[in-house]
Amino acid sequence: MIWALICLIFLVGLWGVTRKANMVKKVMGLSIANSGIILLFVHYGSLSGTTAPIEGSGRAMADPLPQALMLTAIVVGVCVMALALVLVYRLYLRFGTLDMHRVELGAWKLHD
Amino acid sequence: MTDSLLVWVLLAPLMGAVASLFGKLIRPLDRPLSWLGVASLAVPIAALVLLLEPVISGKSVRYALGGWPEPYGIALVLDGLSWISCALTTVIAAAVALFSLGRRRYGAGYFFFLLMMVAGMYGVALTGDLFTMFVSFEVVAVAVYVLIAWEGTATGLAASYKYLVLSTTGILFFLFGVFLVYRDLGVLSISLISEGLEASGGVLSSPAMHLALASLCVGIGVRTAFIPFHTWLPEAHAYAPHPISAVLSGAMIKVSLFAMIRIILQFGGDYLLELLMWIGAVTALAAVISALSQSDVKRLLAYHSISQLGYMLAVFGAGSALALTASFSHALNHALFKSLLFLTVGAAVSLTGQRNLYRIPPLGRRLPAFSAAFFAGALSISGIPPFNGFASKGLITAGMKGSPAYPLLWVTSFLTIASFIKLGRIFLPGEDRDGVTAGGGNPGALQTAVVVALGVLCLGTGVFGQTMARGLYRILHGTAPASIPRLFSGGKLLGVLPAAALGAAAYMAVSTDIGSRLSRRVRALAPELRTVLLFFFVGLLAFAAVAY
Amino acid sequence: MKKTTILDLISRKLAPFMLLFGLYLLTYGHMSPGGGFQGGVVIASGVILLFVAQGVEATASLFPFRSLSLLEAGAFLLLVAAGLAGLAAGAGFLGNPIAGVDVRMVPRASMILVYNVLIGLKVGAGISFMCMYLFREDR
Numbered sequence: 001m002i003w004a005l006i007c008l009i010f011l012v013g014l015w016g017v018t019r020k021a022n023m024v025k026k027v028m029g030l031s032i033a034n035s036g037i038i039l040l041f042v043h044y045g046s047l048s049g050t051t052a053p054i055e056g057s058g059r060a061m062a063d064p065l066p067q068a069l070m071l072t073a074i075v076v077g078v079c080v081m082a083l084a085l086v087l088v089y090r091l092y093l094r095f096g097t098l099d100m101h102r103v104e105l106g107a108w109k110l111h112d
Numbered sequence: 113m114t115d116s117l118l119v120w121v122l123l124a125p126l127m128g129a130v131a132s133l134f135g136k137l138i139r140p141l142d143r144p145l146s147w148l149g150v151a152s153l154a155v156p157i158a159a160l161v162l163l164l165e166p167v168i169s170g171k172s173v174r175y176a177l178g179g180w181p182e183p184y185g186i187a188l189v190l191d192g193l194s195w196i197s198c199a200l201t202t203v204i205a206a207a208v209a210l211f212s213l214g215r216r217r218y219g220a221g222y223f224f225f226l227l228m229m230v231a232g233m234y235g236v237a238l239t240g241d242l243f244t245m246f247v248s249f250e251v252v253a254v255a256v257y258v259l260i261a262w263e264g265t266a267t268g269l270a271a272s273y274k275y276l277v278l279s280t281t282g283i284l285f286f287l288f289g290v291f292l293v294y295r296d297l298g299v300l301s302i303s304l305i306s307e308g309l310e311a312s313g314g315v316l317s318s319p320a321m322h323l324a325l326a327s328l329c330v331g332i333g334v335r336t337a338f339i340p341f342h343t344w345l346p347e348a349h350a351y352a353p354h355p356i357s358a359v360l361s362g363a364m365i366k367v368s369l370f371a372m373i374r375i376i377l378q379f380g381g382d383y384l385l386e387l388l389m390w391i392g393a394v395t396a397l398a399a400v401i402s403a404l405s406q407s408d409v410k411r412l413l414a415y416h417s418i419s420q421l422g423y424m425l426a427v428f429g430a431g432s433a434l435a436l437t438a439s440f441s442h443a444l445n446h447a448l449f450k451s452l453l454f455l456t457v458g459a460a461v462s463l464t465g466q467r468n469l470y471r472i473p474p475l476g477r478r479l480p481a482f483s484a485a486f487f488a489g490a491l492s493i494s495g496i497p498p499f500n501g502f503a504s505k506g507l508i509t510a511g512m513k514g515s516p517a518y519p520l521l522w523v524t525s526f527l528t529i530a531s532f533i534k535l536g537r538i539f540l541p542g543e544d545r546d547g548v549t550a551g552g553g554n555p556g557a558l559q560t561a562v563v564v565a566l567g568v569l570c571l572g573t574g575v576f577g578q579t580m581a582r583g584l585y586r587i588l589h590g591t592a593p594a595s596i597p598r599l600f601s602g603g604k605l606l607g608v609l610p611a612a613a614l615g616a617a618a619y620m621a622v623s624t625d626i627g628s629r630l631s632r633r634v635r636a637l638a639p640e641l642r643t644v645l646l647f648f649f650v651g652l653l654a655f656a657a658v659a660y
Numbered sequence: 661m662k663k664t665t666i667l668d669l670i671s672r673k674l675a676p677f678m679l680l681f682g683l684y685l686l687t688y689g690h691m692s693p694g695g696g697f698q699g700g701v702v703i704a705s706g707v708i709l710l711f712v713a714q715g716v717e718a719t720a721s722l723f724p725f726r727s728l729s730l731l732e733a734g735a736f737l738l739l740v741a742a743g744l745a746g747l748a749a750g751a752g753f754l755g756n757p758i759a760g761v762d763v764r765m766v767p768r769a770s771m772i773l774v775y776n777v778l779i780g781l782k783v784g785a786g787i788s789f790m791c792m793y794l795f796r797e798d799r
Contacts, residue, residue: 009283017281023273030280037287044295069243073287076250077669080280081607082790083257087273089794094266107270107347119753123744130740133733179752 002043011038021100023091027084034077041066041073113192117163118175118188121156121198122234128152129227135220142220149223150209156202156234160195167195169198170590174240182301187240189303192587196440197237197370199257203569204362204447205230207562211304211455212355214558220261229255229359233367242290242328244373246283249335252364253279253302259359271347278344279334286331289446292324305378325379335368338425339395342418346402349414354458357410361417366443373428373439382431387654393517396422396524404531404618409457409469412535413450416493419524420446426517427508435511436592437585441506444584445573449492449501452566456486459555459563460538469538475543481560483539488567490532492574494615495525496608503577510597518648522611529615663713667784671713678706686780690769696776698784707788716796735782742774 013036016029045067049060053067092098095106128149135145163253166173172191176182186451190198209226212218235248253276261272294300296310296318309321330341337345345365349357361421396419403415420442428439466472476483492499503526512518555563573580586595686699711719749757770772 006539014281017277026277030277030284033281033284037284040288040291041294044291045632065300071695071697072247076247078701079254080250080257080276082787083254084273084276084280086794087257087261087269087276090261090264091266091273092268094269103270107267110267116752117748119747123740123753130733130737133736137729137733175752177752178746178754178756619754 006036006039006043009033009039011034023098023100023103024085024087026100027081027088030084031077031081032072034081038070038073038077041070115173115175115594116579117159118190119177121159121163122188122231122238124152124155124159125227125231125234129224129231132220132224132227136224143216146213146218146220146223146626149220149227150206150213152227153202153206153209153230156198157206160199160202163190163195164587167192168586182240182304186244187301188238188388189240190238193370193374193440194237196444197367198234198330198585200366200444201230201233201363204359204451205233207451207566208355208359208362210463211358211559211562214556214562218262218353218355219422224261225255225258225262226356226359229259233363236367236371240302242293242302243300245302246286248289249283249286249332249368249371249471252367253283253335256356256360256364259356260348262353262356265351267347268350271344271351271659275344275348278341282334282341284331285327289324289327289331290317292327294318295399296320296324302374302378306380309380321379322381322383325381325384328373328375329384332368332372335507336365336372336420336421336425337418338391339398339418342399345418346411346414349417350408350410350455352528354410354454354462355460357359357414358451358454361414362447362456363391366424366447367499369424369443370440373436385429385431387429389426389512389515389517392422392426392429392509394422395419397527397623400524400531404527404534407469409461409472409535409538410467411455411529412469413453416528416531417446417450419528420450420493422524423505423508423521426521427511429517430512430515432511433585433589434507437581437588437593438504438507438511440588441507441581441584444580445492445500445504445570448533448566448573449499449570452485452489452563452570453493455559455563455566456482456489457535457538459501459559463554469535472538472540474540476539479539479555481564482555485543485563485567486539487536488570490536492570494529494532495611498571498574500572500574500577500580501582502608503574506577506597507581514651526611526614527618529612530618533616533619662716667713670760671709675710678709679703682706682780682784686776687773689776689780690772695727696779697783699776701787703780703784704787704791707784708791709732711792711795715749719792723788723792725789725792728785728792732782732785732789735778737773739775739778739782742771742778746771 010033012036013029013033014033017026018029020026020029045063045065048063051059051061053061053064088098091103095103099102128151131145131152132149135142135149138145163173167190170192172189174190175188176626177186177188179185187391205226209223212222212226232248232251232253232255235251236245239245239248257276260275261268269572290300296312297305299305299308312318312321313571349360351469352360399419399422400641403412406412406415424439424442424446427435427442429435444569459479460472460475461467463475463479464472488499492501495505508521509518512521582593682701682703682705684699684701685694685702686696689695691697707719707723710722743754743759746755747753749755756768758766758768758771
């Protein structure tokens with residue numbers, strides 16, 4: 001059940017990247033899809049238990065590896081999203097629009 | 113001792129990046145700290161030379177970060193494949209960094225990102241587990257996004273944004289593949305994957321595992337830019353600053369290709385090889401047709417990068433040990449001549465301010481060293497002896513003997529010759545018109561030295577092609593080769609002539625009126641971002657379904 | 661950004677607590693949820709709240725641009741140095757240099773604390789600097 005939900009989140013993100021023309025919404029889609037993957041790992045890690053992975057907790061410990069990996073993945077995702085938004089901002093300043101098609105047409109005219 | 117040498121390969125560019133960062137903040141120290149940053153690349157050169165000895169004898173060097181043993185910690189692994197990957201990165205990065213230092217055009221911030229990119233590429237090459245590979249890929253990617261957009265031009269920003277969207281989507285698929293591997297095998301360590309798979313019956317035995325391999329390949333495939341994931345490359349490489357185009361085409365796509373090759377080899381994904389061979393051949397041909405129809409010089413070179421990458425992929429798909437050597441040999445040679453081409457053509461663009469090759473006046477007399485180097489690069493990529501392109505294309509021919517995809521590559525090679533005849537007009541000796549310069553100014557001594565050095569390397573690796581091939585085989589497979597076909601035999605040398613003749617004919621055909629109208633049609637076919645993402649899913653399905 | 665009374669008041673009262681919470685996450689990251697990156701981001705969000713509500717000039721008098729960028733670079737340098745310290749002490753790069761030290765003087769896990777603090781400072785400084793810089797251009 002949760003797997004289906006996570007899959008839905010990932011697909012919503014990818015749909016946003018593909019079908020939305022607004023550049024900011026594309027970045028949002030990427031962020032949502034990123035969250036989907038992160039949830040996938042974290043949920044899988046919680047399957048083996050839900051207590052903090054510290055020695056001596058006794059009961060079933062959560063798998064520490066996916067958590068650590070996903071922290072890194074979140075950091076990377078934040079950096080990339082920040083950079084993406086800066087690029088969108090600079091493109092907006094240059095072209096005056098957030099629409100990807102108009103930006104592509106504008107860039108196409110500049111070089112050909 | 114050798115173990116800790118390995119960590120210095122990774123550490124030196126990182127420290128150089130820190131130095132450059134301070135150079136950016138403390139304005140008077142900008143230049144000296146940039147030089148210090150570039151000088152840090154000398155450490156990996158020394159370390160790699162010292163580490164060649166254990167690699168050639170077939171042992172792999174391992175270094176555990178923080179002292180934590182393998183499944184718990186991150187390990188750096190140096191085997192033959194990663195040694196070649198690191199060596200390639202080092203040579204190209206050093207050339208490009210030295211080139212960028214000339215003429216005072218780039219500040220210390222640029223070198224910070226360049227060195228972070230190099231550190232990331234070493235990370236991709238040296239890492240022992242999948243997740244560190246992901247992190248290293250993203251480090252490289254972030255540095256590259258910034259560097260492509262470095263000059264702040266509208267086209268550069270748009271190209272960087274498109275690459276970002278495509279590449280991030282791809283890496284999400286890579287992460288999905290990592291998840292599947294972790295779920296089924298419980299380990300992320302690359303070398304333990306093959307053991308785990310043998311225990312459970314091979315890749316094809318579980319659908320999750322070959323979906324994992326498909327996702328991993330698709331994720332890296334975006335960075336490697338074969339069809340259908342290649343659409344970001346022409347713009348990104350064309351609108352980046354010139355040294356960055358050189359290092360992107362020269363090093364980055366190869367490093368991703370090597371990572372993908374390593375993953376496929378570890379998974380035992382032999383069923384993918386035929387698909388890759390066809391993808392490679394089709395990529396090579398389609399890209400060279402697009403290249404021939406370009407009039408923007410850097411886009412032409414960028415399409416050629418895709419095309420040559422198709423060669424590497426196709427011969428890898430042929431599967432034999434010799435074929436693997438051919439693929440790596442061509443990767444190394446391509447790195448040399450493609451970065452040379454980008455640097456020389458970039459200098460022409462900076463000097464004249466024009467990107468259209470019909471509008472650049474002939475610069476042969478004005479830039480004699482650059483023109484000579486350009487022709488070295490052009491002859492290399494066309495496969496003319498004694499340059500290195502001839503040697504590696506000979507190896508590719510031998511590796512792909514009898515394979516049905518080979519005719520596509522053969523057609524590609526003479527179309528390559530045609531497009532370089534077309535490009536060569538900008539470096540022909542011609543009258544030195546006065547109204548030529550735009551902002552650039554003549555290239556400086558350091559830049560000329562780098563370009564000449566690369567040209568000499570192209571010639572050298574070509575003349576010693578047989579020895580290089582033998583050495584590469586030894587590094588990759590740990591044993592001396594049984595036999596490597598003679599690359600400079602009379603038959604092969606003569607075989608260049610019909611290719612050159614066909615190339616000249618193709619060039620004349622394209623220059624006619626019908627040819628240029630067709631060219632314009634082909635140029636307009638470049639797809640937008642939306643359709644590109646659809647190609648993505650098609651590619652994933654193709655990779656996943658090919659086993660059935 | 662239009663300065664309303666609510667924003668003005670709340671931001672001035674709340675921001676110090678956000679910075680404090682971020683520092684708490686940094687320093688207790690090895691024992692409870694938190695850590696370097698998390699604490700750094702919360703510190704940055706404290707600064708962001710301040711300049712969104714108060715304006716960049718006012719915040720820049722508390723967190724000058726120059727100091728933030730030097731802090732970020734300095735933390736990066738110290739981070740690499742800490743890794744090298746591990747290398748020099750024979751525990752490998754990013755290893756624990758005080759692994760052999762007498763436990764009663766300094767707990768061996770304090771290396772994690774050092775890394776957390778450095779990363780937190782770097783991330784906090786970096787993200788605040790980036791957001792302030794972008795916000796500043798909005799005139």
